[in-house]
Amino acid sequence: MKVTRITTYRVPPRWMFLKMETDEGVVGWGEPVVEGRARTVEAAVHELSELVVGKNPAHINDIWQTLYRGGFYRGGAVFMSAIAGIDQALWDIKGKVLGAPVYELLGGRVRDRMKTYCWVGGDRPADIIAQMKERLAHGFDTFKLNGCEEMSIIGTSKAVDAAVAKVAQIREAFGNTVEFGLDFHGRVSAPMAKVLVKELEPFRPLFIEEPVLAEQAEHYPRIAAQTSIPIAAGERMYSRFEFKHVLERGGISIIQPDLSHAGGITECVKIAAMAEAYDVALAPHCPLGPIALASCLHVDFVSWNATLQEQSMGIHYNKGGEVLDYMLNKDALTLDDGGYALPFKGPGLGIEVNEALVIERSRDPGDWRNPLWRHPDGSVAEW
């Protein structure tokens, strides 16, 4: 069998799907994207496709190594997201050829179902209680919200109080009948992370995510030393070679590699195993579409240390497109009571893509960009 063509489709809300065709008619799908840089990743996919078209798609490991090591420059969000989407499609094809879900090809399941969580509150956390109540009614009990709005490198007591008040209202409304992670989203500097973590400790969030930017990862052990709240990060780390430094330094309790940013299934299975050796939990990042989410779940089902899976249904970014829109077999990603995802039954990734809708919506995909925030003094603020 040989790969004959790779086609990319940018679609609303801010995703991109990759279709990989073969000379035997088997088709695989992937979801390479960097949110806000879809066109850049698209160009990278088509540059890298020179190393894939004409190759046997069964040779996933050799293709992955060729894509990674074949270029002198490597790593980073764009290249590793392009590799991720290609890798996902290769696994999809392999599963379809062998008639097995990807998790079976990876040694079989270690769990019967996978706990997921959903977002509430939007970019500037608001309406949290009502949104939690609505999702509780649908069986979800685990959530994530942004931990704060813009935060100056030395933030005000008022800004700290505003962040704490949001969390206090959750505990006041629900006690400990709900769990929630706080995503600092890289908005907070090292000095302020110390302040916020201390003030939030009494409310016992499930985890604090990106308490500082990934490029400030040397602060994770220092922040972890002052709090019992688990520290989570990983959506902006793109390979084993980045995660190894974080795991060696310590301080991280949960890693969150993104299956569409960190090299795909081949790479993230290895990252998950590395984390297990350090007794670190896995909670893949996934604010994206169905193929990305399916790729995460296949890794979750074979990773003992997988603990929580992010999924984007109802997330504030999904204007113009939702996770299940692009699927023909929507029941494959229906989350049961408690927000659990069940193992895929179909071969490959288990997603039957609604190709007609993908093509139709790719005609007007939009060009999502993340907001550009500024502090009151006019300086750029981390979004």
Ligand SMILES: O=C(O)C(=O)C[C@@H](O)[C@H](O)CO
């Ligand atoms: O889901 C998360 O944890 C996020 O931090 C969302 C962020 O990754 C946006 O998707 C970037 O555009």
Ligand SMILES: [Mg+2]
């Ligand atoms: Mg995040």
